[in-house]
Amino acid sequence: MMLEIDIRHRQGTFDLEADLQLGSGLTALFGPSGSGKTTMINAVAGLIRPDQGRVAFEGRVWSDAQSGIFLPPHRRRIGYVFQEARLFPHLNVRANLTYGRYFTPKAERREDLSRICDLLGITDLLDRAPNGLSGGEKQRVAIARALMASPKLLLMDEPLSALDAALKAQILPYIERIRDEAGVPILYVSHAVEEVTRLASRVVTMSKGRAARVDLGEGALLHLPRLGDSRPGSFLHAHVNGHAREEGLTLATSPAGPLFLKYADLPVGTPIRLFIAASDLVLATGETGQLSTLNRLSGRVQAIFETGPGIVIRVDCSGQVIDAEITRRSLTALDLALGKPVSLLFKAVSVEAGGVYRLRTDPLG
Template sequence: MSIEVDIRHKQGSFALDARFRSEERLTALFGSSGSGKTTLVNLIGGLIHPTKGRIVANGRTLVDTDQGILIPPHRRRVGYVFQEGRLFPHLNVRQNLLFGRWFTPRRERIASFEAVVGLLGIEHLLTRRPSTLSGGEKQRVAIGRALLADPQLLLMDEPLASLDDARKAEIYPYIERLRDEGGIPIILVSHSVAEIARLATAVVVLSDGRVTASGRAGDVLRHTSLLPQTGPTEAGALLDTRVLRHEDEYGLTVLEVRAGPLSVPRLDLPIGAPLRVRLRARDIILSLNPPETISALNVLRGTVSSIDEPDASSVDVTVDCAGDIIVARVTRKSVEGLGLTPGSEVHAIIKSVAFDQQTFGGTC
């Protein structure tokens, strides 16, 4: 799985100059409104022709202006899911799904109708019309239609933007299954840090038509300086954990991380289930000594690896906790008072109640 982009494009007064390469399963294009996310994804999909540049997906060149290569959209084998499902209202769900197959030659059709329907959990919807579906159900059908065209790349342009939190929670697990089991690279456009923290394995940050950062999701999301449009409170670390046990008498679940156990509000997951957790930088307190007689249940021991000052008053302290990298957002006064420097031994303290739906991802 790979996507390579090196393009320049001018559209009115807006100029896009984007370069990145990703070999991850789900790459999120992240940025504020007007940063160039949708323009970039439309260039990859062939809905816009770039002024100059090159786009390669899975080793297949889609665009190379120097070589005169410009594969038309219908031959790119790219699936596209928009903000709204854009289903055909006069067709039922089965007919909408099968419509995607018309764009793929019969001899090249690989995707199993039954497998796609099962993957997305839409078996019970096949005879219904789009007008009777919820927003989340419409998006799952739209994803299925794109998959049944046997794409070599799937583009998703803010597919959850028009959904409320309940509908988003409904569709998240299906996008995660698609990421983990679908076998094709996905590019997801989003302006939500919580969303990409849950779904993305790689992140490309766009600002004013330029790529300001790209890399693995955990590496990008822990740097507040790379996410200026969202504010410093959005930054944090991603940890891959497993459910160790449940403490039902306290309404808690204990997760296993490298540095020790992590207590969070009770989760409806089986013992051993993998889970991605985001530790927000604003929720972590640092101490030089092991804390005693405090209410916080989570204390992770680690070593300061770096100290960055994104603004005049705040400092990001990166801590290596037995291989798990976390970030604490503290004041300059606190850093000076504790005498923190790279190499300092510290204890990171996180309250269990700091974990909420914004911090839990799906299975890793």
């Protein structure tokens, strides 16, 4: 799959400019409010007509300002999930879902109602009315309706922004299943670092109408802007290599060293991505003796940043770059300098159940 976006568009006093080629998997459009994320996704959807440039998908031109080509949304074979569920209140869940494939030619309908319901855990909701559903249930139904259209591309515009933290935690695993099992590329708008870290195969950062692609290799989270209440932190790539169930632990291996994690029910060999908050890391020099922290990673100071009253120490651990947040007093006490060897310590429970993310294993463009 290849989505090509090469557009320029003015909306009032706002200018959007993007030149991107995106492959399969889940691509996150990440940035603050007003950065152009929704304008970009609407240009892909055909809800706005770019002033200049073109949008093409799998070699088929959807819009081209120079030649006058512009396919309306229903001819682009997309699914669109908005911030609000936007279900039809006079139809029950089953009827909302079957309406989702109304514009899809019968010969191209590949999605089965029972499969989609299983994928999103909504089989028990089919005979319910939308006004009797919780916010999380409504959004799962909205996602299912979009998938029932058998889309070639799924667009999701901050689908979790209207939900509280508990409901977000419930829905994120379903979005992971869609990413891994539905076989549909996803363009996902978000301003939440935690969502992007967990879901994205790649990230397009948006700022003042300009777009830049970031691939999520080790340390890439360090290049994402910190927005709102998003926690500063880093992620590591690792593989599950065993479990100690009686101790509530999962063992993993990363280039930075062996890891002990809070138990995660994943098969041995599973590739995972771990989010570690900078504030959960303890930084040490020299011998540390016996401590309750099971994880100790060795590295060298790569950079030192001031962040208001605090200090961020960037440590290179065998090629995996990790940020630790400390106080100015600790900086002085440890006599930290570029190149100095240090240890990063953190508890297994610091990597919460929601911070261990199973990764796709297929190659991504």
